[in-house]
Amino acid sequence: MTVFTSPHTDRELVGRDARIRPVTELASRLRKELEGDVLFDEASRGRYSTDASIYQVTPFGVVIPRHQRDLALAVDIARDAGVPVLPRGGGTSQCGQTVGEALVIDVSRSLNGVIEFDPDARTVVVEPGIVLDHLNAWLKPHGLWYPVDVSTSAQCTLGGMAGNNSCGSRSIHYGNMVHNVLGVDVLMADGGEARFGFVDELTAGSRESRIAEAVRRIAEREQQRIREHYPKLTRRVAGYNLDIFDCQNPLPYDSDGRANLAHLLIGSEGSLAVTQRITLKLSPLPEHKVLGVVNFPTFYQAMDMTQHIVTLAPTAVELVDRTMIELALENPSFRPVIETALIGRPDAVLLVEFAGPDREALIRDLARLNELMGELGLPGSVVDMAEAKSQKALWDVRKAGLNIMMSMKGNGKPVSFIEDCAVPLEHLAAYTDRLTEVFHRHGTEGTWYAHASVGTLHVRPILDMRSGGAEKMRAIAEEAAALVREYKGAYSGEHGDGICRGEWVAWQFGDAINDAFREVKGLFDPDNLMNPGKIVDTPKMDDNRLFRFPTEYQTIPLTPVLDWSPWNVTRDPLTGEQSAPGTGVDTTGGLASAVEMCNNNGHCRKFDAGTMCPSYRITRDEKHLTRGRANTLRLVLSGQLGREGLAGDEVKEALDLCVSCKGCKRDCPTGVDMARIKIEARAARVARDGVALRERLVADLPRMAPTLKRLAPITRLVDGLPWLARPLKRYLGLAEARELPLVTDNYLARASSLQTQASSSQGDAAGGKTELPEVVLFVDTFNNYMEGTNAEAAHRVLEAAGYRVILSRGADKRPLCCGRTYLSAGQVDRARAEAERTLATLMPYVERGAAVVGLEPSCLLTMRDEFLGYGLGEPARKLAEACLLFEEFLVREQEAGRLALALKPLPQPKALLHGHCHQKAFDALRPVEKVLSWIPGLEVETINSSCCGMAGSFGYEREHYEASIQMAEAALLPAVRSAGEALIVADGTSCRHQIKDGTEREAEHVVQLLSRALA
Known part of the structure; x- marks a missing residue:
């Protein structure tokens, strides 16, 4: 057997040529024997060469097992080939745990089930690929949850959490992953299955019992060193948990002090075995929660006062620093949330949560927090949040903290390598103060957030890893390590060791314990085939060969068509x-x-x-x-x-x-x-x-529309003759199941009297005056030629609200166009030309202060977004600011006290609303909900849907039809089918077509409801 050892150990690396044939044979056998996906192409291997760390190591290949048999076969086949295996869940590890020269086994797609559940015992057995949020959603009806609530709960898997010994925001109350795992079923390196749990329950003479006894002997031999070198903190996740056998351990992993061998595997980063199933200990869902947001004028005060706040027994105390506050304020999704929590311009805030069965007691806890802050010299510094919705919104911002930090543009990014150092709370302020000085000495700044309650702050120095960043990283790490040791802290407090902290395991625990870790590794994995290079025999954190952006990194020369x-x-x-x-x-x-x-x-x-x-x-x-x-x-x-x-x-x-x-x-x-x-x-x-025929037809739709209107009878005839329609659609690459959209209208042309008014108003643009406030109604291709009644209804509503409506065409008398169809066909020059034509026509009105209001989200928002990427300068920016979707305009005018729109009830009491993707992207769905709420007696329910799947021409394309329908069936179409007599509302043309094709229900634009509701 040829053993492919890790290139990052001291052993010889087998040459690349020597690997090619065995790896090819490995791929062939895997494809032959497994039912799941086997990916050995260069692109797939590249996609799995990274995780959320700064590292990139290309794997030999990737396996996505369909079931447990596939998982076992993959381990067996890899062992026979001498290729290491690397189990992977969500790939969200921040230290490089899930990258390596190995066969990556992605368990997240299929190995994600709930196997057993005992609500009375409060236990559940799950497969390693299940996502934490999915598990908690499954448990919620039973009043239970798994409380290790990490910030990546929407994407991280329980297997990955076990591998890293994850902790979460509420670990001060619930503990870490290791405190909430009862047992683990694994595949050993030799292919055998094993179940590790409480040592006193292991079968005498079994493999598990023999391993437990061997580990016990190692632990007893090193007992004194373990007591001396293991940090006395809840937040320490480095190395292997050899202290499970120490009855004097101040942080017992089980409440009754029983040793559990499963806890040795928690935090082992896949270096000991491959997880099949995990038995978890559950907790009751908190009946009530309240949140106090403490605003601090200085960061130091926030750190110094945390030790006093935790005496109130909160379930969480989380930090958000000034950098994160500013970045959140720049994000349109987070800004309105973070603003509600601020008093002035604090340098930091602490989110202090209390939870329990008695709401009145929690309100008293908030009062005690306010009193405490007054005693500490900061009266009036707490924003009380007792309402669940506002609490969740703020926690969502905090959970997005890492990604918010990473939203900085440019080469310098916050880099993860010392971010999880934990120190006792009495030293937290001094530690953060001195570490900030370290950053400044090296010409950088750090971003701080996360778990103040347990002395673990995520801190990421801003470094350019392609220009001197590696040298600074090493220097900062060494100085930070010295501070951690001085304050008797833990160098790795949450996110594990991986590559960036693996070399510091020996530093933290000493050579003797590190050798003991190597012995443990040998007991489980004598051939070093389980995620080698993690925990023991690790690479240097600053090995340039492992970086995602090595110092010689440079992009290929390219002249983009958009402005970046x-x-x-x-x-x-x-x-x-x-x-x-x-x-x-x-x-x-x-x-x-x-x-x-x-x-x-x-x-x-x-x-x-x-x-x-x-x-x-x-x-x-x-x-x-x-x-x-x-x-x-x-x-x-x-x-x-x-x-x-x-x-x-x-x-x-x-x-x-x-x-x-x-x-x-x-x-x-x-x-x-x-x-x-x-x-x-x-x-x-x-x-x-070049451009294919189908793409040319889509791209030129705005120009061809008048001709297609004349050909509408023929189009309708063709669709009614399957023997003719099917071969024509096949030739054009269109889905046979789709009806071709018909061009049957030309609203701008038939509104001749309005066109005369528009012409005179263009004269006004040169300096004329009008008594009524002006608004430009941007009539897009779809609402002009296909559904002109929408433009007509919008015109009627705007006039009823007291506005003078301008319908503008270009100087060439053609309707204005956003150019999106050209963009979808890759014809950026033609799209830019349409943008220039639109700008030339609309700028006189924009300069005069008129709003440009549109009906089709994808068209109107193209002027707010893509127009800014053409390099058209200040006019494009001004137009973007003037462009509003119909509902956005009405809400703006209503909030300014300028809207006079009298509405009456509709016959239907309920409306089901589907938001266009671009409305959601630009936070423009809430105005739709608000406008609909103005209709007396109308109950509005918004479908919690993703994309409808039509996406312009996407859903018409033969090769994409099935994907289009699957996207719609995920939430949208089932909701419409069960809507009964409710009105179906969707602003997007494509959305309405998808709803019609999938349910035979007619969806309407909001303007139609408003028009019918005019008093």
């Missing part, structure tokens, strides 16, 4: 000032830097709410995930993948199911805008291959 300069900046870590880009790193004009905004934290893997990411929701495939796409693009732009740049097949395949929903633009806390990046990729493909 806002991303092509450098930021002074101390002052925050931005300057011109650095030297020769990003040669794509900022496009690569925009791609690199993805920090791999996997927030896009969520399923619970929001839009992102519809293609991943139906495939659960890393390739069709925002993170997977970003990694593909990063590898391509850096010359590590493919030879054709953005025009290559790797990019085309990764973006194939991207519906340009812009969900990532809003839901991704770092603002990765994959829809905009896709425009670049499509343009590159078109520049090389």
Whole structure:
């Protein structure tokens, strides 16, 4: 057997040529014997070469097992080939635990079930791939939850949490992962199965019993050193938990002091065995919660007073520092939430939570907190939040803390390597103060947030890892380690060891205990095939060969078609000032830097709410995930993948199911805008291959619409003759099940009297006056030629509200167009030309203060978004500020006291609302809900849906039809089918078509309801 040892140990690395044949044979056997996916192509291996750390190590291949038999077979086949295995869940590890030269086994897609549940005993047995939020949603009806509530709960798996010994915001009350695990079923390195639990329950003479006895002997031999070197803190997760046998352990893992061998595997990072199932200890759901947000004028005060706040027995005390506050205020999703928690401009805030069965007692706890802060010299510093919805919103901002921090543009990023050091609370203020001085000595600043309650603060110095960052990282780590030792803290307090802290295990525990760890590793994994290079025999944290961005990193030369300069900046870590880009790193004009905004934290893997990411929701495939796409693009732009740049097949395949929903633009806390990046990729493909017939037909729809109107009878005839329609649709690449949209109207043309008014108002633009306030109604292609009644209804409502409506055409007398159809076809030059034509027509009204109001979200919001990427300067910015969706305009006018709109009840008492993806991306769905609430007696329910799946032409394309329907069936179509007699409301043209095709129900634009409700 040829053993492929880790290249990061002291042993010889087998040459690449020697590996090719065995790895090829490995892939062949895996494909033959497994039912799950086996991925050995370069792009897939590249997507799994990273996690949320700064490291990148390409695996030999990837297996996605379909069931437990696949998992066992994969381990057996890899062992026979001498190839290491690396189990992986959500891939959200921040220290490099889930990257390595190994066969990666991704358990998140299929091994995610609940196996056993005992509500009386409060235990549950789960597979390792289940996501924490999914488990807690499953447990909620039973009044129970798994309380290790980490910030990545929407995407992290229980197997990964066990591997890292995760902790969470409420560990001060519930403990860490190791305190809440009762047993673990595993596959050993030799293929055998084992179940580890309480040592006194192990069968005498069994394999598990023999291992337990061997580990006990090691622990007893090193008992004195364990007592001396293991930090006396709850938050210490480094090494192996050899202290499980120490009856004098001040932090017992089980309440009755019984030794549990499963706890040895918790925090082992997959280096001992592969997890099959985990038995978890559950807790009752808190009946009530209250939150006090304490505002501090200085960061030091926040740290110093934490030790006093914890005496009130809160369930959580979480820090948000000034940097995170400012970044949250810049995010449209977080700004309204964080503003409610602030008193003036605090330098830091602490989120102090109390939970329990008695709400009145919790209110008294809040009062005690207020009293305490007054006694400490900060009276009136607490914002009380007793309402559950506002608490959840603020906790969501805190949970997004890491990604908010990573939203800084430019090469300098907050880097994870000392972020989880834990110190006793009495030293917390001094530690943070002195560590800040360390940062300043090295010319940088740190960002602070997280678990003040247990002395673990996530701190990330801002470093440019492509320009001197590695040297600073090493120097800062050494000085931080000295401080941790001085304050008797733990160097690794939450996120594990991995690569960035693995070498510090020996420093923390000493050589003798480190040798004991190596003995434990040998008991479980004598051939070093279980995630080698973790915990023991680890690489150096600053080994340049392992970095995702090595010092020689440089992008391929590329001239983008859009303006990416806002991303092509450098930021002074101390002052925050931005300057011109650095030297020769990003040669794509900022496009690569925009791609690199993805920090791999996997927030896009969520399923619970929001839009992102519809293609991943139906495939659960890393390739069709925002993170997977970003990694593909990063590898391509850096010359590590493919030879054709953005025009290559790797990019085309990764973006194939991207519906340009812009969900990532809003839901991704770092603002990765994959829809905009896709425009670049499509343009590159078109520049090389030209535009196909189907894409030309879509792109030219606005220009062809008048002709298509005349041909409507023929189109209707063709659709009614299947023997003719099917071959025609096949030829054009269209889905046979779709009816072709008909161009049957031309609202601007038939509203001739209004057109005369519009012409005279264009004369007004030169300086004329009007008594009524003006508003420009932007009538897009779809609501002009296909559903002109919507434009007509909007016109009627605006006039009834007291506005003079302007319907403008371009100087060439053609209707204005946002150019989105050209963008979807990669014809950016033609889209830019439409933007220039639109700007020339609308700017006189904009300069005069008129709003530009649109009905179709994708069209109107193109002027707010894509127009800014054409390099059209100040006019584009002004137009973007003037552009409002119909409902946004009404809400703005109503809040300003300028709207006079009398409405009457409708016959239907209820409306079911589906939000267009772009409405959600621009936080424009709430105005829709508010406007509908103005209709007397109308109950409005918003469907918790992602993308409808139509996405313009996407749902019409033959190869995408099934994916389109799956996206709709995830939530939207079932909700519509069960809506009864309720009105169905959707502003998006594509959304309405999808609803009609999938349910035979007619959905309406909001303007239709308002028009019928006019008093």
